[in-house]
Amino acid sequence: MGGGGAGRVHKVVIDEFRNYYSRLPAEQLDVKDFVKREYAMLHFGDQTMVRHLRFDSTSELRRRLVEEAPANVYYSSAYYRDPQADDMNAKGWEGADLIFDIDADHIRTDCKESHDTWACLDCGCRGRGFPPEACPKCGMKKIDTVTWVCEGCLDTAKAEIFKLIDEFMVPDFGVALGEIEICFSGHRGYHLHVLSDSVRGLAGDGRREIADYVRGIGLDPKEHGFRQVPGNGPILGPDMRDGGWRGKIARAIYEFVSGRSQEELRAVVGPVVADTITKSKEKFLQSISDTPPHWGGMRGYSLESLLKIANAAAKEHVCNIDERVTLDVKRLIRQPNSLHGKSALKTAEVSYSDLEHFDPLKDAVAFNSGSIKIYVKEIPRVRIGDCEVGPAKGTEMEVPMAMGLYLICKGAADPRL
């Protein structure tokens, strides 16, 4: 939850946040069953979340946002009978949207090497890129990170949200595009809200099954039709047109075998089997795409090797979600069209049809006029809207308001009068 906290509070940021909310039409704050949601806010310079708020109307919420100009605004994924009750058990839980969170920070991307740094708080060891789980030098786990998002990170997150919708939500879970809302979080990723009545009543354990499903947790190819007829008989297996993970595994194996080098295949099944399959690749791919498929169409490999390929291939089709968000039935989630205190970008709703061309660093910009003088401490190359700055260190510059606020909110710059 960024942007609140004990960092320095700059009046210009609060003023600009207030201006934004005064310009915002109240209806843009509407969410499904608005009055049943709990609201929460985190203010600049404050570490305590103000919770258990309930608003009668979006204009009442807007008024509060103009008055207080909070750093972050959240609403509950849950629907409550009494959202304002301050005892969670007294709220009267009536269901919750199903939420998925995809955060670029949690996904390994090559670009992190160029814009992220980490430092071990215990021994001072430093490095670039995706932070290690424990310090490679002293083994301690207190790692401080300075992370930035670039187009590369955000594209990866977007690809992941497409995967979630196109390969899981629609075909497997039967969710209609009209029942989902996609939001750019305002900083590093995307949220997907599934608003269908059918998922509203799901308990935590059911949501965990859904989270595990998209993450491929517990996936066992043997449960998806792979079997050898006793007595060294033919190998049976899934059809690429099958539903769910059953079909995904079949397609994944096809892709894996057709797209990977012999070396890569060797790493999975060892040289003998890999060489056998590579030699007759066309035949192998043909037999497994037949109707019905022939998984043991040639000699030289066993069911075990197939299962190894299945496991390796399936891994590439899982979706990288933050599972904690999905299985929480009382999550506080960012309010659409509110500002993110760590970026001054807005939490922007995007329709599925616009998603492909959506450019978060441009389309989620909330401040389109004015400029500001700042002192930059240290930044990599940064783009906001059409403006690009950096890398830079210890320098003053005048930049468009959106860029200035972004860098100030990230803690990488201070305003100059």
Add this chain to the structure above:
Amino acid sequence: MSKMLTKEDLAKYPFLDQSAAFIAGYNLTLSDLTAPAYSGVVDRAVERVRRSIEGGAGAATLNLGDTETEILSYPLALALVYASGARWLVNRFATSEAKRCEELLKMEAAPKLAEIAKSSFGWKVDLEDLRLEWERLTFRLGLADYLEVAPQFHSPSWKLTNKYVDKGYVFLDTKDFSRLLAENLKLRIIRKSGEEEAKNFELPAALQPHLSGILGLLEGKKELYEDEFPEGVVDEARPPCIVAIANDLRAGKSLSHMARFAITTFMLNVGESVDGVLKLFSNVADFDEGKARYQVEHIAGMTGSRTKYAPPKCEVLRSFGLCVEPDKLCATVSHPLNYYKRRVRAGPATSAPRGEDGRRGGRKGAQGRHR
């Protein structure tokens, strides 16, 4: 009555909405059932409860010779179970009813099963008859209905990840579908016991002696349901997941937060001391005794919120990749503490406690809260 369901079906499945309607047709209250004319019904009701307590093969039986008694005795048996106020009995009765029904359901034709699911449980289900290479999946069940029940099962084959899922439906064969129906029946019986109506329920006076008899029977089975752990930790009774974490710790490996939490809560709950737990961590490279002690004491409920934490259930451990090499017993439990409890109960022949004098005494309530 639905055309598909006969009176015999109502006797077999007295939980059906149609059975309730059948009883309503008699216009009887529970007190009416205490009249001599219905002594057979009362006897049968008591027998149903008794059998569920005694357990064993055929815990719940069926008498199709007298369908009316069979149907009428079911709500009475439930009333006795709820009036006992014993959670163990509710679970036990629910489990034996579920088992009994599952055996019968498995033999039914698919359309009847679908009808039962729709009319009594409100499930979104239809017959699809999907034929795969060597399987035949006859039922198509709405995802939400599936997810309401299936997480109760712990074998990997019940994970949604391992099911045939398509367009919001889970495809199931007759065996799995019957199992789900039976499990849902069990859940309904258990959930209802928590509702005000069941809690405040007053049994007609004439039935009190029967209740006393049942409570007496329960008393004799006490050792089966009380949470008892021997004094001294029985290392051999620890489940594979905890053993694996302990081995990693001994090897000085750096562990995830969840792994540390799991072993700490587990060991504390089976009676290990804070010092004993700290000793487990002493080989780890970044071990800081002061900090660790604070954390372990917090988890033990000695400091901070005073909540004594219980270890995560199997499902959670599985999600965090901490469920390793599950054995046969694992397949039958949903919580690492239950595994431990069962292994300990299996007797000193297989596992000796590690307590200094090897004494095995009951320690009630050591289990903390994990439900």
